[in-house]
Amino acid sequence: MQHPNSNDVIFDLSPVKQMLTQTASLRGGLIPVLQQIQEYYGYLPENALEAVASVLGVPLTEVYGVATFYKQFRLKPAGRFVIMVCDGTACHVNGSSDILQTLSEELGIDDGETTEDRFFTIQSVACLGCCSLSPAMMINGETYGNLTKEKVLSIIAAIRENAS
Numbered sequence: 375m376q377h378p379n380s381n382d383v384i385f386d387l388s389p390v391k392q393m394l395t396q397t398a399s400l401r402g403g404l405i406p407v408l409q410q411i412q413e414y415y416g417y418l419p420e421n422a423l424e425a426v427a428s429v430l431g432v433p434l435t436e437v438y439g440v441a442t443f444y445k446q447f448r449l450k451p452a453g454r455f456v457i458m459v460c461d462g463t464a465c466h467v468n469g470s471s472d473i474l475q476t477l478s479e480e481l482g483i484d485d486g487e488t489t490e491d492r493f494f495t496i497q498s499v500a501c502l503g504c505c506s507l508s509p510a511m512m513i514n515g516e517t518y519g520n521l522t523k524e525k526v527l528s529i530i531a532a533i534r535e536n537a538s
């Protein structure tokens with residue numbers, strides 16, 4: 375499925391309806407539907423959640439309840455650079471909390487938030503699958519390992535410089 379351009383996000387709900395018809399009849403269909411919507415739009419737009427509630431015949435509060443309960447779901451668009459900070463066991467033992475704190479302080483946002491300029495999003499995640507590099511993070515698909523506070527700050531500085 376192709377990703378929409380930004381203009382489509384607000385107005386074109388036909389992909390949501392298509393996902394609903396495919397998934398709604400499945401048991402426990404709400405979570406897979408929300409996963410598909412997020413995969414398509416990059417987050418869960420408010421009007422998409424309203425469509426889900428209406429088509430599935432469940433209260434909107436229930437849809438929001440699920441969307442806010444699970445960390446995997448995002449209610450706002452992500453930033454241009456999504457920083458996935460691993461908090462799996464190996465990374466946790468090797469200081470992922472310090473990595474997360476360094477990023478939070480440098481970017482002025484908490485885990486799960488996006489900077490006002492929509493440049494960075496921080497998202498803590500379970501194992502990234504590269505435990506030998508712990509602590510590790512992934513930014514837009516690129517893995518960075520054996521992180522230290524200094525290394526994290528220089529990676530962020532390099533991204534800012536290259537993107538400006």
Ligand code: FES
Nearest residue numbers: 460462465504505
């Ligand atoms: S625990 Fe972090 S990559 Fe596996």
